[in-house]
Amino acid sequence: MPNIKSAKKRVLVSAKKRLQNRKTKTDVKYHAKAFEVAMTGDDTAARETTFKAYTSSVDRAGSKGIFHKNKVNRTKSRMAKRVNKA
Secondary structure, eight states, rough: OOOHHHHHHHHHHHHHHHHHHHHHHHHHHHHHHHHHHHHSSSSHHHHHHHHHHHHHHHHHHHHHSSOHHHHHHHHHHHHHHHHHOO
16 A cells, blocks of 8 residues: 555546446447347347447547547447448
């Protein structure tokens, strides 16, 4: 355990940020699974709405620095190909 006041604060801040990052990653995973389920179905409207929600959550994670911008663009590109192909 740190003894210096600023080090103690960094421990608290990093723990708080870790929880926020975990929530954002969980949100992305949730939308990814919903997108996969929508892709197996026949409903085109469901595909579009889940695709929009998924890209939005990935963009949010990228803007917060949780995902690298290249990962964000690669993921969105792959999902767009799948939606357009289906």
